[in-house]
Structure formats: structure tokens, C-alpha cells
Amino acid sequence: MRKPRKYDDIPGTYVFDFERSHRGYHLNMFCMSLLKENNRKEFLADEMAYLKKYPMTDEQRQAVLDRDWLGMIKLGGNIYYTSKIGATLGHSFQYIAGEMCGMKQEDYAQMMINGGRAPEGNRSISENSDG
Amino acid sequence: MAKILAGVGTSHVPAIGAALDLGKSEEPYWKPIFDGYEKSKQWLAETNPDVVILVYNDHGTAFGLDVVPTFSLGVTDLYPPADEGWGPRPVPDVHGHLELSRHLAESLIFDEFDLTIINEMAVDHGLTVPLSLMCGQPEAWPFKVIPLAVNVVQYPPPTGNRCFNLGRAIKKAVENFDDDLNVVVMGTGGMSHQLHGERAGMINREWDNRFLDDLSGDVKRLVQLDHVEYMRETGAEGIEMVMWLIMRGTLNDNVKEVYRFYHVPGSNTAIGNIILENV
Numbered sequence: 542m543r544k545p546r547k548y549d550d551i552p553g554t555y556v557f558d559f560e561r562s563h564r565g566y567h568l569n570m571f572c573m574s575l576l577k578e579n580n581r582k583e584f585l586a587d588e589m590a591y592l593k594k595y596p597m598t599d600e601q602r603q604a605v606l607d608r609d610w611l612g613m614i615k616l617g618g619n620i621y622y623t624s625k626i627g628a629t630l631g632h633s634f635q636y637i638a639g640e641m642c643g644m645k646q647e648d649y650a651q652m653m654i655n656g657g658r659a660p661e662g663n664r665s666i667s668e669n670s671d672g
Numbered sequence: 673m674a675k676i677l678a679g680v681g682t683s684h685v686p687a688i689g690a691a692l693d694l695g696k697s698e699e700p701y702w703k704p705i706f707d708g709y710e711k712s713k714q715w716l717a718e719t720n721p722d723v724v725i726l727v728y729n730d731h732g733t734a735f736g737l738d739v740v741p742t743f744s745l746g747v748t749d750l751y752p753p754a755d756e757g758w759g760p761r762p763v764p765d766v767h768g769h770l771e772l773s774r775h776l777a778e779s780l781i782f783d784e785f786d787l788t789i790i791n792e793m794a795v796d797h798g799l800t801v802p803l804s805l806m807c808g809q810p811e812a813w814p815f816k817v818i819p820l821a822v823n824v825v826q827y828p829p830p831t832g833n834r835c836f837n838l839g840r841a842i843k844k845a846v847e848n849f850d851d852d853l854n855v856v857v858m859g860t861g862g863m864s865h866q867l868h869g870e871r872a873g874m875i876n877r878e879w880d881n882r883f884l885d886d887l888s889g890d891v892k893r894l895v896q897l898d899h900v901e902y903m904r905e906t907g908a909e910g911i912e913m914v915m916w917l918i919m920r921g922t923l924n925d926n927v928k929e930v931y932r933f934y935h936v937p938g939s940n941t942a943i944g945n946i947i948l949e950n951v
Contacts, residue, residue, distance in 0.1 A: 558827040649873060653940060
């Protein structure tokens with residue numbers, strides 16, 4: 542069993558540690574393949590056929606097909622990799638970020654213009670539940 | 673003898689590169705950022721370094737998850753801009769400085785920093801956006817660049833203290849290089865940002881500015897910050913700021929802050945820029 546880590550206490554955060562990296566390895570390497578123009582075309586032409594070339598789980602494939610950006614992260618995806626799916630589909634980073642925190646892109650963009658998400662109340666799961 | 677004149681800290685947000693490449697730099701959203709870098713651009717043009725050692729991280733572009741080197745040094749003469757999923761940025765090729773990079777690699781390894789050596793690499797926005805911010809859109813970059821790539825994607829990145837000490841070893845190596853070269857070191861990434869999860873968009877203006885203050889005021893505090901503090905306080909991806917400590921380590925104990933710019937937001941990120949000169 543993995544020992545609890547101090548960073549597990551940070552809310553809404555999935556630190557890309559060895560466990561997540563191992564779990565998401567093939568998902569992330571699929572994402573990396575989209576750096577090549579030919580692969581982007583092949584993926585867009587038949588997404589499932591392309592996804593089957595990588596030995597990832599059905600759940601991971603479904604998350605890609607569903608554009609479940611938070612789901613991909615929970616299944617071991619790393620944002621620097623999953624954002625390559627976004628680039629392939631023409632989505633901005635802000636669109637993906639908004640999707641992950643359940644906000645419309647324009648609301649997320651406005652939050653950033655207003656100074657971003659405040660650290661207050663977002664530092665610690667245990668402190669939040671205590672207080 | 674070669675010498676390090678100054679250090680620069682700067683963010684490397686990809687959307688800034690896209691804004692510049694797509695001709696959006698005068699738009700109200702982006703203009704304050706490009707205006708904020710004007711003084712830095714002038715400073716760099718006047719300083720006119722021969723070589724920039726550019727500390728950055730690759731974002732799943734040149735390095736995948738198959739092999740994850742903690743510190744890697746480019747020792748070749750050409751680094752083309754990478755295709756990151758939307759075609760390569762329309763920016764000039766980056767040219768290395770063979771002799772200094774070879775000297776650095778040898779000196780650092782004998783100094784017990786066990787670097788990975790890069791003989792071929794395309795460079796992503798982590799390296800090209802700082803060049804664009806600091807130089808604008810020239811036909812060719814006005815100096816040679818030695819890329820130093822740091823893993824900050826796969827946890828754990830190197831500690832801030834290790835980064836600082838690597839900077840110290842780079843300082844020593846540069847000062848032992850026989851040719852007269854003027855060198856500037858750039859530390860890039862950050863500042864506050866979290867790009868993933870339900871906490872995406874986190875920004876900590878107060879923390880970031882204290883970090884900027886202490887680059888000249890209390891480096892000892894900065895080198896002791898642990899990874900959880902960076903991630904908790906500045907967003908998970910704010911951990912990139914350890915790379916600024918490599919830059920800081922290449923400078924003298926006493927430095928003068930000659931310029932600072934801080935702006936929220938650049939897409940998802942707090943944009944920070946600082947110039948530190950040796951005194």
C-alpha cells in the first residue's frame with residue numbers, strides 16, 4: 542500500500558507521482574503521439590481505432606472519447622499530455638481548465654481576470670473540514 | 673574569461689507565444705503583458721550577452737514518460753522549435769554554443785552533478801516563449817542558447833536547494849571558461865498556476881511577490897521551501913519555480929533587483945519577470 546503523502550491533503554489536486562504516472566503511462570504516451578501531424582489526422586478519422594493501438598484501459602479510452610478532462614486526470618493522465626488532445630481538437634488550455642473545475646470557459650476566464658482562484662479555503666482538505 | 677552578468681526570471685506560458693505568433697499582442701488582454709516586458713527587452717538588448725543559459729522544462733514534447741531525466745543539458749548546435757500539437761511556432765531556430773556547453777557538461781559532471789546529455793532536441797514553448805518575451809520577433813535570436821531542462825512534470829522534481837547548488841556549479845564552470853564571453857542565465861516557469869483538477873486557476877499573488885522579494889533578500893528561505901509548500905500555496909504547477917533557483921545560484925551572494933513585473937492573468941498563470949544583476 543502507498544503511504545499517505547502530505548500533498549494528498551491539497552484539495553482538487555492530483556500530484557503526478559509514480560503511482561499516477563504508472564497508471565496513466567499508456568494514456569499519456571497516446572497523447573504524446575498527437576505531436577505528429579499524421580497521428581492527429583489518424584486519431585480524428587477514427588478515434589477508437591487509434592486509441593486501441595495503445596494498451597490503455599477501456600475506462601481511459603472512454604474518458605478520451607467523452608472528453609472527460611477531469612476523468613482523464615483521475616485515471617493517471619497528466620495535464621501537459623492530455624492538453625495535446627485539446628490542441629488536436631482546437632481547445633484552449635482555459636477551456637480544459639474550466640471543464641475540469643465545472644465552469645464555463647467564459648466564467649473561468651473571468652475568474653482569472655479577477656485575479657484567479659484565491660488560496661483561502663483551497664489549501665487543505667483537513668483544515669477546510671475542521672473549520 | 674567568461675562571466676555571468678545577470679539572471680532573469682520569467683514565466684513561459686504557451687498562450688503568450690500563441691498571442692504573439694497570431695498578431696494579438698496589441699489586444700487589451702495581452703498588451704499589458706507585452707508592455708510589462710518592454711523594459712526587460714531593452715535591458716537585454718543593451719546587455720547584449722553572447723550566450724544565454726536557459727533553464728526550463730519540457731512539457732511532454734522532447735521527453736516522454738519513458739525516460740525522465742532530472743537535469744539535462746543540450747550540447748549541440750541546433751535546437752528547432754517543436755510541434756506541440758498545433759504545428760511548430762514560427763520562431764527562429766535556436767543555436768547552441770558548442771564549446772561552452774561541452775565545457776559546462778564536463779565541469780558539472782566532474783563536480784558531481786550527473787547530467788543527462790542532449791545531442792538532439794526540439795524545444796517547446798518552455799524555451800521559446802521566454803526568448804519571445806525577452807527579444808520580441810527578430811529574424812534570428814541575438815545570442816547562442818544553452819538549454820538546461822529540468823524535470824518538473826513527474827513528481828518529485830529536484831529540490832530547490834539542489835537547484836541552487838547546481839546554479840553554483842554552473843557559475844564556477846562559466847568563470848573557468850577561457851574565452852571572453854558574457855553570459856546571462858534565465859530561470860523560467862511559474863509563477864502561481866494550477867492547470868489541472870478542480871482547483872485549476874489558483875493564484876497566490878502575495879506568495880509570488882514574497883518569492884520575488886527574497887530572490888535578492890532572503891535566498892536562504894527560498895532554498896528551504898519544500899515541494900508541498902510550492903504546490904499548496906502556488907498551485908501544483910507552481911513547483912516550476914524551483915527552476916528560478918538554478919538561475920539564482922549562478923549569481924553572486926549579493927544581487928541588485930533592477931526590474932520586476934508581475935501580472936495576473938496570462939491565461940491560467942501569474943506572469944512574473946525579474947532581472948537580477950550581480951553587485
